[in-house]
Amino acid sequence: MIVFLNSRNGQQSVELKKKFCRYLGPNQVFELTQGGPAPGLELFKNVPNLRVLACGYVMTHISRYTYSFFVIEVMAPLRGF
Numbered sequence: 755m756i757v758f759l760n761s762r763n764g765q766q767s768v769e770l771k772k773k774f775c776r777y778l779g780p781n782q783v784f785e786l787t788q789g790g791p792a793p794g795l796e797l798f799k800n801v802p803n804l805r806v807l808a809c810g811y812v813m814t815h816i817s818r819y820t821y822s823f824f825v826i827e828v829m830a831p832l833r834g835f
Contacts, residue, residue, distance in 0.1 A: 758791050
C-alpha cells in the first residue's frame with residue numbers, strides 16, 4: 755500500500771502523514787506537493803495488486819496514470835484517525 759496526501763489541506767493532513775509514516779514507513783507515504791503522484795507510482799509500478807490510499811481530493815492527480823492499481827479514496831475530514 756502507498757499513500758498520497760496533500761499537507762496543504764491543513765494540520766489534519768500533517769498529522770495523518772506522521773501517522774502513516776509511522777505505520778507504513780516513510781517510503782510508502784507521498785506528499786502531492788512534492789512532485790505529485792509520479793514518484794510513488796513509478797517506484798511501485800511493478801508491485802502486483804498495489805493499493806493506493808488517496809487522502810483528500812487527489813484523484814485528478816492519479817487518474818492520468820495507466821498503471822494497474824486499486825485506488826481507495828478517502829475524503830477529508832478524517833476525524834478520529
